[in-house]
Amino acid sequence: MAADLNEKVKRYERLLKEALNKAKFVPIESSHMHKIASDYHKMASSYYEDGIHFVENNDPVNALVCFSYGHAWLDAGARLGVFDVDDDVLFTI
Numbered sequence: 352m353a354a355d356l357n358e359k360v361k362r363y364e365r366l367l368k369e370a371l372n373k374a375k376f377v378p379i380e381s382s383h384m385h386k387i388a389s390d391y392h393k394m395a396s397s398y399y400e401d402g403i404h405f406v407e408n409n410d411p412v413n414a415l416v417c418f419s420y421g422h423a424w425l426d427a428g429a430r431l432g433v434f435d436v437d438d439d440v441l442f443t444i
Contacts (some may be wrong), residue, residue, distance in 0.1 A: 360411045361404075363418035367399050368426045370441045374434040388433035395424040 398421030
């Protein structure tokens with residue numbers, strides 16, 4: 352059975368939103384690594400906002416791409432150790 356694109360878009364949107372809320376910065380604020388954490392989080396947030404834009408403009412394929420890319424930024428940050436995460440459903444840990 353083929354995947355339901357609209358269901359997948361909604362699921363990935365929800366997962367990225369949850370992950371954005373759970374990704375807590377680890378590095379101290381004055382450190383170079385804190386800037387990296389901030390950049391990764393900002394990229395994920397930007398992709399989330401872009402995904403919402405595509406949802407609102409009836410473009411589910413690009414919305415799904417944005418939500419997926421955004422989540423990849425958070426996963427990369429979690430693997431790098433700049434985010435404190437403990438959810439192995441939302442993150443690759």
